[in-house]
Amino acid sequence: MDFNTLNDRRGTxxxxxxxxxxxxxxxxEDGLAMWTADSxxxxxxxxxxxxxxxxxHGVFGYSWVYPDYLQSVQWWMKTRHNWDIDTDWVLTxxxxxxxxxxxxxxxxxxxxxxxxxxxxxxxFAHKINKAGRRVVECPLTRDGDTYNLDLDDAQSRLTxxxxxxxxxxxxxxSGRVWTTEELRELAAFAARNDLILVSDxxxxxxxxxxxxxxxxxxxxxxxxxxxxxxxxxxxxxNIAGQRTGNMIIPDPELxxxxxxxxxxxxxxxxxxxxxxxxxxxxxxxxxxxDAQIAHLDANRRTFDAAVNxxxxxxxxxxxxxxxxxxxxxxxxxxxxxxxxxxxxxAKIAVSPGPGFGTGxxxxxxxxxxxxxxxxxxxxxRMQHAFRDLQ
Numbered sequence: 001m002d003f004n005t006l007n008d009r010r011g012t013x014x015x016x017x018x019x020x021x022x023x024x025x026x027x028x029e030d031g032l033a034m035w036t037a038d039s040x041x042x043x044x045x046x047x048x049x050x051x052x053x054x055x056x057h058g059v060f061g062y063s064w065v066y067p068d069y070l071q072s073v074q075w076w077m078k079t080r081h082n083w084d085i086d087t088d089w090v091l092t093x094x095x096x097x098x099x100x101x102x103x104x105x106x107x108x109x110x111x112x113x114x115x116x117x118x119x120x121x122x123x124f125a126h127k128i129n130k131a132g133r134r135v136v137e138c139p140l141t142r143d144g145d146t147y148n149l150d151l152d153d154a155q156s157r158l159t160x161x162x163x164x165x166x167x168x169x170x171x172x173x174s175g176r177v178w179t180t181e182e183l184r185e186l187a188a189f190a191a192r193n194d195l196i197l198v199s200d201x202x203x204x205x206x207x208x209x210x211x212x213x214x215x216x217x218x219x220x221x222x223x224x225x226x227x228x229x230x231x232x233x234x235x236x237x238n239i240a241g242q243r244t245g246n247m248i249i250p251d252p253e254l255x256x257x258x259x260x261x262x263x264x265x266x267x268x269x270x271x272x273x274x275x276x277x278x279x280x281x282x283x284x285x286x287x288x289x290d291a292q293i294a295h296l297d298a299n300r301r302t303f304d305a306a307v308n309x310x311x312x313x314x315x316x317x318x319x320x321x322x323x324x325x326x327x328x329x330x331x332x333x334x335x336x337x338x339x340x341x342x343x344x345x346a347k348i349a350v351s352p353g354p355g356f357g358t359g360x361x362x363x364x365x366x367x368x369x370x371x372x373x374x375x376x377x378x379x380x381r382m383q384h385a386f387r388d389l390q
Contacts, residue, residue: 020349039238039369044288072281113162118357175318187220244273306379322369329362345385
């Protein structure tokens with residue numbers, strides 16, 4: 001499977017490439033796009049085949065009921081994550097960003113506190129604020145290269161008006177894979193504080209050898225009455241533009257409330273997105289994902305070796321995801337100067353660490369889901385941009 005043929009996404013309305021100059025001041029003509037979390041290689045052949053078949057059929061009218069899709073989601077969760085789900089638990093959303101927004105809309109009210117553990121995916125705080133809710137930021141602690149939960153500290157930050165906890169598992173931006181015990185303790189924390197726990201598990205398929213992802217539902221099934229699980233094929237198969245994600249909700253009361261909201265919005269999923277994910281969640285798709293992980297593993301090793309050779313720079317070892325979390329605190333440079341060198345000298349568009357909240361101030365996040373040659377080039381550019389430190 002070919003993940004290394006260079007392609008040109010410029011001029012295709014690609015957020016990653018066509019917005020990089022406006023967002024980061026890096027021209028796509030000579031810059032590298034390593035920010036937003038999508039990949040630079042085509043999706044799995046089995047997914048492309050179903051799109052081709054749909055195009056050849058040529059009719060894109062109304063569609064109804066997707067039993068094959070629901071069964072494919074059920075099959076994928078069982079075979080890839082040893083998670084037994086009922087197809088009745090699965091609701092679709094217009095991507096997981098939409099899923100988070102819907103969760104806030106249905107299970108919180110304006111002014112409520114919503115708990116997050118930072119540094120974390122910046123859209124959590126953005127969506128909480130846009131919904132008129134209050135961000136309750138609970139910093140993770142860091143032990144060397146590892147982030148940990150500090151639930152005692154988190155408890156001290158709660159005021160009693162919180163109604164939801166949004167959690168990232170595996171963790172974005174650090175790539176941390178949480179243990180069963182950590183997840184169980186977090187679920188108990190949510191129960192003690194009467195919080196709906198929304199577990200964003202979008203990166204669950206991209207886990208490296210030596211680490212095992214545990215679905216929240218497996219870790220703490222006794223707390224299903226307050227759990228909502230968000231999954232998607234979008235990161236795994238690079239089909240985020242299809243805007244199709246899953247809410248897996250075992251509890252019938254929670255599920256009924258969300259179903260009612262979806263009905264009032266007259267929501268139904270994209271037929272093409274459904275067909276693509278059905279094809280992806282298959283033995284052929286699983287084989288492609290395994291090959292992709294091997295490719296990403298080579299990319300992270302090459303990138304880490306290059307940037308870790310720069311004095312004072314540390315790329316935290318990834319356990320999952322394709323998003324390198326790089327700490328520049330050891331350089332002693334102000335974060336603004338670090339960002340300027342990456343932008344102006346290395347000419348790389350990255351996700352700024354401060355946007356991920358408390359704990360991200362000295363970091364930058366690099367997307368490694370690209371061709372290996374581009375990762376090698378990024379390493380060379382970084383070493384050149386910080387050559388005076390060597």
